[in-house]
Amino acid sequence: MLLAFELVPAAIRERLELSEEPHPVLKTHCWLCCSGRFTPNGYARHRVHAKLEVVLHRFLYKLLIDPTLPNVLLLDHLCCVRKCVNPFHLEPVTHAENTRRGNALLFQAKTAPGISVHT
Numbered sequence: 141m142l143l144a145f146e147l148v149p150a151a152i153r154e155r156l157e158l159s160e161e162p163h164p165v166l167k168t169h170c171w172l173c174c175s176g177r178f179t180p181n182g183y184a185r186h187r188v189h190a191k192l193e194v195v196l197h198r199f200l201y202k203l204l205i206d207p208t209l210p211n212v213l214l215l216d217h218l219c220c221v222r223k224c225v226n227p228f229h230l231e232p233v234t235h236a237e238n239t240r241r242g243n244a245l246l247f248q249a250k251t252a253p254g255i256s257v258h259t
């Protein structure tokens with residue numbers, strides 16, 4: 141996993157910090173983007189060139205996991221941390237599945253004390 145982190149371009153790696161503890165289920169660290177530009181809903185942005193800016197987690201997923209990721213699929217944050225860009229914490233899902241999972245998580249957060257949705 142840390143080998144993959146070393147493959148991240150240096151200019152991007154400078155924006156990232158590893159989470160203090162590994163995720164309890166995924167067993168690996170979140171790669172937290174702590175600087176630069178973000179979307180209004182908290183996802184890190186990455187400027188590819190002067191006229192193209194993309195969300196950073198999707199850029200890294202395509203760079204390190206699957207360059208053929210179809211545009212119709214969203215990347216669900218399995219760690220529930222929006223500023224995490226670790227591609228191994230992401231799973232390609234349909235828009236409908238992403239919505240279903242988000243709604244289930246919100247329901248859990250409302251009904252089970254101690255469960256929170258991280259941003």
Ligand SMILES: [Zn+2]
Pocket residue numbers: 163169170171219220221224225226229
């Ligand atoms: Zn993560």
